[in-house]
Amino acid sequence: MATQDLISLLRTSTVDFDFYEALYRHFHSQPELSYQEVQTAAKAASLLRSLKAGYEVQTSIGGHGLVGVLKNGAGKTVLLRADMDALPVKEDTGLDYASKVTMRDRDDIVKPVMHACGHDFHVTSLLAAAERLAKMKDSWSGTLIVLFQPNEERAGGAQAMVDDGLYDKIPVPDVVLGQHVMPRKTSYVGSRMGNIMSEADSFKITLYGRGGHGSMPHRTVDPVVMAVGVVTKLQTIVSREVDPDQFAVVTVGSLQAGQTENIISDRAEVRVNVRTQNHEVRNRVLASIRRIVKGECEASGATKEPLIEETTKFPLSVNDEAVTTEVHKSFEAFFGDLFDPNTPCSTASEDYSILGSSQGKPCCFWFFGGTDAKTWDDAEKNGRLAEDIPVNHSPFFAPVIQPTLATGIDALCLAALTFLKTS
Ligand SMILES: [Zn+2]
Ligand SMILES: [Zn+2]
Numbered sequence: 001m002a003t004q005d006l007i008s009l010l011r012t013s014t015v016d017f018d019f020y021e022a023l024y025r026h027f028h029s030q031p032e033l034s035y036q037e038v039q040t041a042a043k044a045a046s047l048l049r050s051l052k053a054g055y056e057v058q059t060s061i062g063g064h065g066l067v068g069v070l071k072n073g074a075g076k077t078v079l080l081r082a083d084m085d086a087l088p089v090k091e092d093t094g095l096d097y098a099s100k101v102t103m104r105d106r107d108d109i110v111k112p113v114m115h116a117c118g119h120d121f122h123v124t125s126l127l128a129a130a131e132r133l134a135k136m137k138d139s140w141s142g143t144l145i146v147l148f149q150p151n152e153e154r155a156g157g158a159q160a161m162v163d164d165g166l167y168d169k170i171p172v173p174d175v176v177l178g179q180h181v182m183p184r185k186t187s188y189v190g191s192r193m194g195n196i197m198s199e200a201d202s203f204k205i206t207l208y209g210r211g212g213h214g215s216m217p218h219r220t221v222d223p224v225v226m227a228v229g230v231v232t233k234l235q236t237i238v239s240r241e242v243d244p245d246q247f248a249v250v251t252v253g254s255l256q257a258g259q260t261e262n263i264i265s266d267r268a269e270v271r272v273n274v275r276t277q278n279h280e281v282r283n284r285v286l287a288s289i290r291r292i293v294k295g296e297c298e299a300s301g302a303t304k305e306p307l308i309e310e311t312t313k314f315p316l317s318v319n320d321e322a323v324t325t326e327v328h329k330s331f332e333a334f335f336g337d338l339f340d341p342n343t344p345c346s347t348a349s350e351d352y353s354i355l356g357s358s359q360g361k362p363c364c365f366w367f368f369g370g371t372d373a374k375t376w377d378d379a380e381k382n383g384r385l386a387e388d389i390p391v392n393h394s395p396f397f398a399p400v401i402q403p404t405l406a407t408g409i410d411a412l413c414l415a416a417l418t419f420l421k422t423s
Contacts, residue, residue: 003333006417010334010410013136020128021401025097027120031086031113033103034151037064040084040123044148047127053134055146058169062160063150069170070134075142075421079173080129080412081352082122083152089114092395117392118181118370118399123148125408132413140420145170147355155312158354167359175323176356176363177415179408183391184369185376186403189335189411190343191366193324197317198275199282200349205293206307211266220264224257226300227268230293231255234272237288248285249275249347275347277316314349320362327364330418334410343367348392364415368407370399
C-alpha cells in the first residue's frame, strides 16, 4: 500500500477511546504474574470473540497464550504480538487505579503484583488495533494474526507457544511485529535497523563452603566471604576484559547465604544477569564468569566445585532490514519528527522474536513513549531524567494513559497495514 494511501486509510477509522481507556485501567488494576495470566487471557479472548469481524480465537497455547486470526483474502500474513504478564512489584504510583493485588508465585510465596513493565498497554493497544483493523477490512487484504503471549518476564512464553504447536494451529506469518512502552516522552516512537534489544543470559551459582559456629571460623570454609570475592571480581569483567567499544552488562541481582549472625553457612547462592549485543563478547563474558567463580572457590578452599545453572535466556532481538525499512517509511510519514529511526539499541531484552526466528521469518520491534510530556520536559530542563523519570520495573512506573494508548494503537495498525495489500 502506498504510504499516503495508508495514512488516509488509518485516519478514516478509529475506536471508542473511553472504552479502551477503561479497559486499560481494568488491566492495570488486575495484574497477573507470569504463568498465571488467566483473567487477562480470558478477557482478551472474550473481547476478540465479540468483534463482529470474525476472528478465529484459540486459547491455552503454551500456557495462557491466545491468538485471533482474521483471514481476509489473498496477501501477506502479519502477526502482531503483545505480552500479558505483570511483575512481583508493590505498586507505589498513588494512581486511583493502582494495583492492590497479591498472588502466590510459582514458589508458592505470596507476592505483590504490578503491571510495572507496561504490558497492560500492549494488551489494550493490541485489542484496540484488532478492532480498528477489522473495521477497515474492506480496504486491505491478507491474514492478520493478533497474538497475546504469556510469560515474557521469565523468558519462556514465546518458546512455550511455539513448542505447544502454535504453527500447527495458525498460519506461519510472513512478518512478526511487536512493541514496548518505554520511559520516553509521550508520542515518541523509536526503532532502528539491526540490533534493537540485547541478548540476556541468567545464572544461579551455588558456592559450597563448610558450615559451623560463628566463633570458630578456622573450623569452617565461609561461603559468605567466598561469595563476596566472586561478586567483586565479576565486576572486573566489563571494566577489564571487554573491549571498551563493545557493550556488556554483568549484574549480580541476588546474593543469599546464611540465616543468622552466629552461624557460618555451608553455601551461598549468587544470581547473575548478563546483557550483550554481540555473540563473541557474550561467549567471552560467560567464559570469564565460569573462570572467576571456579578460581575464587579454589582460592577459598571450597569443599566442592561450584554449581552453575542457567535460569533464563533471551535471544538478541534483530530488526530485519527489508521489513524495518518498510515500517520506518510508514512511521516517518505518519509520526513525522516524533519518530526516531535510530533509537539506541536497548540494554533490555525480549523473547518475542522467537515467534519469527523459529520459522525463519523476519521481525521488527519498536518502542513508544509513556512519560507525561511536562514531567519529561521539566526533568530534562533540570538535568534530572535519571532521577525523576521512573523506568520499567519501578514501583513508580506510571505511563499516562493518553496519548500513550493512541500511539500504541496507531503504531500497530500502521505497521500491519504496511504489509497487508490493498484490495
Ligand atoms: Zn519487563
Ligand atoms: Zn516488558
